Amino acid sequence: MKILDVTDLSVKSGTGLALVSNVSFSLEPGARLGLIGESGSGKSLTALAIMGLLPTELNVSGSVLLSDGKTASQQILDAPEKVLNQIRGAVVSIVFQEPLTALDPLMKTGKQLAEPLRRWHGLKGATLQAEIFNALDEVRIGNPKRIADSYPYEISGGERQRAAIAMALACKPALLIADEPTTALDVTVQAEVLALLDTVVASRGMSLLFISHDLAVVSRITDSVLVLKDGEVVEAGSLQNILNEPKHPYTRELVSSAKELDAALTISARSGGDHDISNS
């Protein structure tokens, strides 16, 4: 049974502008897919559509079927809020790009993490406390007690993103959507968070939809990719194929710039210089 099945997903703005056009793809249990595109290509809208979180002023059509692998698939696009609330977090959850804004600034990290745990597992008191530490431990946070007791602005960017990942994982979803989860982090932390996502997704047997504008990042964590441009799928296939024989001009551009960056990195590593890699 498929975890996620998107068919002919289209999103139009209130004024009729096509933002996402006829996007189709699916994910088997445990499968990973990279969604690549520049900003405005519709990749984040696709993610929001899968969560049933699109702003109401947008018109959406097509079909998004979600399943936790055990029960029958549920149509997301026209589902009432009540049904969606049972699916969000438990079947599918999401990690956003900027952890500073994705965490409530006025709520201690531990308390935010407690929200989904309490709701989905009915925990409280000491068991809840222990589960919070467990969850933070799973995302390799060195000092769970300190982090749980801190406001988001008091901890580092990497710690914040780890806490956000812990929150997304709290309800044991079958599918994790990672929307540019490393873009806001600096390079060394990026690698750590990627490795973390890799191990956690593997150990839990989750499916992963990894969204990024950066082919190099995607290539480290997924094995197949979908290239989006202006809301349309321009190329899809295994990572190997796309790297070796990109068909669409846009994909070719992506591949060559990723290779250039790779080469530049190798050279600078050899000469011992530490270049700052910007995401331009």
Added chain:
Amino acid sequence: MTQQTRRYPLPLLVGLVLISIIFIMAVLSIFWLPYQLGDTSGSRLGAPSLHHWFGTDKLGRDLLSRIMIGARIAFEVGLLSVAIGAFLGVLLGLGAGFAQRWMDESFSALLDILIAFPTLLLAMLIVATRGASLTSAIVAIGLGMSAIIARLTRLLVKRVLTQDYITASRASGTSWPRVIVVHILPNIWPTLIVIFALQFGLAGLTEASLSYLGLGSPPPNASWGSLLQEAQATVLTAPIAAIVPGLLLIALVIGMNMIADGLREVADPTMRRSR
């Protein structure tokens, strides 16, 4: 953090002292007054003395006693009208904050009209239908205030709703009511509390204006506004009767302003780090 020292900002402390003086007078007046309000044993328009600290009025009543009653009225008006204004205002504001398109536009237009409608006029309407009483004044002030609070709440809610953590929270399956309680209210609270405190002071001022016009609390339970009005005729011969209620009104408004300022820093943990 454990080592965080809880230093309170100076304006908050000054404000608290000013408001405490008024508060103590108000509470004391419930149990004890230097002279009963019906007691006209003092000399008419007497100067301040050991027996009558602020002197007496034209009927020989002790002014301190009347001012203490006035403090109580100011507090009653502040608390009750802010309660009315906060309840209605936050409820309306939340509704307006969630409304979209034409609903949102009509909500905003309605709030703008309500705000443009002078509280004094509203009070006169209510007094005309229900008679002059403290309750009428409180209801009028509370209603007028609710429009201001609603408009602010609407803006705050709209801003918070665009934040990622709301989307993130909903993405983990949090229902809207829970999102409101757990994320939206706590995040708009630091700003709202400032407005509540400000409006508390202003409510006292508005009540004084209403009483000055004879639309507030009827005698002998005079508010500071009625005291000012009574003192007006004799202000040249017995200025103290106008000066003391006037100063207290100023202390009320400035004190609440300072508390409002300080509260914002205390209520918002992200502002504490800058100190």
